Amino acid sequence: MVLAVILSIVLMVIDQRYQHLQQVRSALAIATYPLHFLADLPVTASLWIQEITATRSDLMEANEKLHAENLKMQAQLQKYQALQSENLRLRDLLDSSFKVGDRVLVAELSAVDLDPYKQQVVINKGTASGVFEGQPVLDADAVMGQVIQSTPFSSTVLLITDASHSIPVQVLRNGLRTLAIGSGRINELDLPYLPTNSDIREGDLLVTSGLGGKFPSGYPVATVTRVDRSADNAFATITAEPAAHLDRSREVLLVWTVGVSLENLGDNNATPPAKSEEGRQ
Amino acid sequence: MNSRGTWMIIITLGIAMLMMILPLPEWARLYRPQWVTLTLIYWCIALPHRIGVGSGFSVGIVLDALTGTLLGQHALGLSLITFLASQLHARIRVFPFWQQALVVLVLLVIEHLLALWVMGAIGQSPPGLQYWLMPLIGAALWPWVFITLRDVRRRFKVS
Numbered sequence: 001m002v003l004a005v006i007l008s009i010v011l012m013v014i015d016q017r018y019q020h021l022q023q024v025r026s027a028l029a030i031a032t033y034p035l036h037f038l039a040d041l042p043v044t045a046s047l048w049i050q051e052i053t054a055t056r057s058d059l060m061e062a063n064e065k066l067h068a069e070n071l072k073m074q075a076q077l078q079k080y081q082a083l084q085s086e087n088l089r090l091r092d093l094l095d096s097s098f099k100v101g102d103r104v105l106v107a108e109l110s111a112v113d114l115d116p117y118k119q120q121v122v123i124n125k126g127t128a129s130g131v132f133e134g135q136p137v138l139d140a141d142a143v144m145g146q147v148i149q150s151t152p153f154s155s156t157v158l159l160i161t162d163a164s165h166s167i168p169v170q171v172l173r174n175g176l177r178t179l180a181i182g183s184g185r186i187n188e189l190d191l192p193y194l195p196t197n198s199d200i201r202e203g204d205l206l207v208t209s210g211l212g213g214k215f216p217s218g219y220p221v222a223t224v225t226r227v228d229r230s231a232d233n234a235f236a237t238i239t240a241e242p243a244a245h246l247d248r249s250r251e252v253l254l255v256w257t258v259g260v261s262l263e264n265l266g267d268n269n270a271t272p273p274a275k276s277e278e279g280r281q
Numbered sequence: 282m283n284s285r286g287t288w289m290i291i292i293t294l295g296i297a298m299l300m301m302i303l304p305l306p307e308w309a310r311l312y313r314p315q316w317v318t319l320t321l322i323y324w325c326i327a328l329p330h331r332i333g334v335g336s337g338f339s340v341g342i343v344l345d346a347l348t349g350t351l352l353g354q355h356a357l358g359l360s361l362i363t364f365l366a367s368q369l370h371a372r373i374r375v376f377p378f379w380q381q382a383l384v385v386l387v388l389l390v391i392e393h394l395l396a397l398w399v400m401g402a403i404g405q406s407p408p409g410l411q412y413w414l415m416p417l418i419g420a421a422l423w424p425w426v427f428i429t430l431r432d433v434r435r436r437f438k439v440s
Contacts, residue, residue, distance in 0.1 A: 004338040004360035011342075011353035016403055021352055028346030035295065035347060039302045111304040114349040116311050117400065117408050156349055163405050184405065247307065 022149075029151045036112050036122060036154060043111040103256040104138075105129060109249070110154060119162035119186060120148075123252055128152045131254055134214055138253045142220040142243035143167065143208060147254075159246050160221065161186055169221050170209040174199055177209050180221060180240060186247050189222050191238040196229040198236065206240055216257045286439030290332070293320055293433060294340060298347055311411050314419035317344055317355075318362060318392055322385060323430045325366035326373050328439070337363030354399045358392035365391070382423040389416035 015021045107125035114120045125131050127150050135147040137157050145159040160167050163184035169191075170177045176198060180189045194200060204224040210217025222240035229236045297316040305313060321340060324332040341356030348355075365388060366373070373384055393416055401407065433439070 001334045001360065001364040004334045004364075005357060008338065008341070008353035008357035008360060011356065012351050012399065015352040025346060025352060028343065032298075032343060032347045035298055035302065039299055039304070043304065112302050113304050113310060113313075114302065116313070117405060118349060120349045164403075 025149060026151060029149060029154075029156075033151060033154060036110060039112050040110040040124075105131075105254045105256075107131075107137075107155075107252050107254055109252060114156075117184070119145075119159040119165075119182065119184070119246070121145075121157050121159065123155050123157055123254075124153070125254060126150045126153045126155050129254075130256070131155050136215045136219075136255045138219060138255060139244045139246075139249040139251070140253075141245065142222070143215060144242075144244045144246060144249070144252055146214060157252070159186075160242060160244075161189060161246060167215060167221060168209045168211040169206040171200055171224075172205040172207050172220075176200060177211065180206060183239070187241055189240045189242060191224075191240060192235060194236050194238060195234060196231075196236045200224060200227060200236070200238060202227055205243075216255060286434075286437050289433060289437045289439050290324055290328075293324075293430060297321075298344060301344070302347060311408075312414055312418055314422055315389055315392065315415060318359065318389060319385070319419055319423065319426045320430065321359060321363060322366050322388060323427060325363050326370045327430070327434060329367040329370045332363065333367050334360045334364050337361075351399060351403060354396060357399070358395040361395065362388050362392050378424045378427070381427065382420045385423045386416055386420035389419045392416075 011021070015025075105125060107123040107129075110122040110124050112122045114122070123137070131147055131150045133147055133150060137144045137146060143160060145157045145162075145165065147155045148158045149156040158165050159182070160180070161182040161184070163182050166179045166181040168177065169180045176194075178191055178194050180191055183190050191200075191206075202224050206221045206224065208215040208217050208219045208221055220243045222242045224238060224240045226239045227236055228238070294317065297320040300316040301313070317340060321332070321337060325337075337359040338356050341354075341359035342352065344350075344355040344359070345352050369384065373381055376384065390413070393412065397407070397412070
């Protein structure tokens with residue numbers, strides 16, 4: 001009894017402070033994967049049944065809609081590509097290195113509930129698809145979080161709103177840099193490190209600054225919802241709402257940052273060469 | 282001491298773990314009863330010579346890996362609970378259901394309190410008052426858990 005208590009306390013301290021238990025955790029995660037799979041099964045099965053019982057007219061309608069959307073997107077993309085190459089050329093003139101072009105992979109959330117007091121989700125892609133720890137995860141709108149653990153067929157993602165997560169951001173309007181720290185609530189981020197006189201307003205869009213080397217720069221993160229500058233405090237109390245649908249998205253994007261040099265920009269290749277994974281920290 | 286029905290114990294614990302991670306609607310997530318603790322308490326009372334602190338600890342470690350909590354958080358709570366339950370098993374067995382449920386409530390609250398201390402120690406944001414509804418719901422469900430598992434034990438002759 002005493003032994004078990006001491007052992008669990010020692011385990012907790014090691015797990016909290018050091019990285020040594022990562023292998024143990026991965027092994028246990030593989031062992032518990034069947035349970036995750038079983039819990040997810042009803043949702044997967046119902047989606048599959050929906051798919052095979054879809055009527056022809058429904059499918060045709062959906063197809064038409066997607067076709068129209070695709071056309072619109074392609075028109076936008078043309079403009080974007082021209083802008084991107086122009087931007088790169090200008091950056092090169094200024095001799096600043098800049099990473100563009102990200103390889104993405106679509107993954108699906110598994111319908112698995114983890115501890116309700118931690119903001120974590122499980123996705124259905126793992127190291128077999130090249131997922132690595134520390135990899136940024138986005139949804140269609142914005143940054144969602146990063147991979148903290150991966151097994152061959154599933155990974156755990158820590159959301160940006162978890163109390164132990166912080167992400168370097170900058171205000172899109174003026175480039176003001178700061179950290180956005182998770183509040184532990186699914187729809188709120190805190191920005192505790194800005195002085196009261198800093199230039200930030202409600203409605204400002206925060207994007208990733210790329211500092212810290214984990215998240216690629218320029219992705220939207222959150223919108224400022226409240227700025228409270230009380231005179232008796234050196235720092236303003238600022239809260240922001242994540243732009244990603246953290247509680248609603250089912251599909252997420254895994255991102256590999258890819259460096260593109262100016263030489264192979266000439267041919268407008270849609271798939272830039274894959275870069276090896278970035279180390280953790 | 283034979284090992285009849287070891288598989289049944291593992292299967293019931295597996296089902297309890299499954300119920301811990303089954304997706305629930307957002308409002309219901311915070312009221313999920315501690316299924317694994319309930320199942321473990323039952324086996325502890327029914328078979329104190331087989332299920333003890335060691336089992337509690339191992340189940341806790343697996344549960345930690347499963348729900349993504351700090352490795353050892355559930356293990357600490359469950360080893361203490363199994364210890365208390367096996368100390369009290371002779372007394373709990375003869376209680377009527379409602380009195381059993383009260384003892385179970387105390388055990389569940391102790392586990393929750395330990396988890397809360399761990400959360401506080403690692404700087405996780407403290408949960409709201411509805412956190413304490415979990416043990417209440419668990420204790421309210423105790424008679425049904427007890428009857429179901431007793432039937433399972435008799436049917437499969439787990440001893």
